[in-house]
Amino acid sequence: MVTTKDRCFTQLRLSKTTRTVQLEKAISEHPAESKRERIVHLMEKSGMQNSNNHDWQLWQQHNHPVEILNTTMFYQKMEYIYRNPAITLTY
Numbered sequence: 001m002v003t004t005k006d007r008c009f010t011q012l013r014l015s016k017t018t019r020t021v022q023l024e025k026a027i028s029e030h031p032a033e034s035k036r037e038r039i040v041h042l043m044e045k046s047g048m049q050n051s052n053n054h055d056w057q058l059w060q061q062h063n064h065p066v067e068i069l070n071t072t073m074f075y076q077k078m079e080y081i082y083r084n085p086a087i088t089l090t091y
Contacts, residue, residue, distance in 0.1 A: 008065075020058045 027039050046057035068074050 016058075020056070023058060024056055 043056050047053040
């Protein structure tokens with residue numbers, strides 16, 4: 001029996017796979033991408049370190065979505081996001 005959760009995981013996996021292929025092609029082939037060599041090097045290095053990949057890794061391997069069951073949990077997650085913003089790395 002296929003559950004909604006299984007369908008969500010499958011859809012997320014397919015979406016990430018599609019995006020990875022598109023981004024890899026765009027980065028590798030775009031002549032105006034100023035950081036192309038550095039990006040390709042980092043993604044290839046990450047891919048070699050992970051046995052789940054063949055040659056390239058864009059996404060983190062751990063993705064464990066948690067269903068938010070109540071307002072307390074919602075605010076807990078919002079507080080975490082607020083205190084741990086995404087950062088932009090510069091090289």
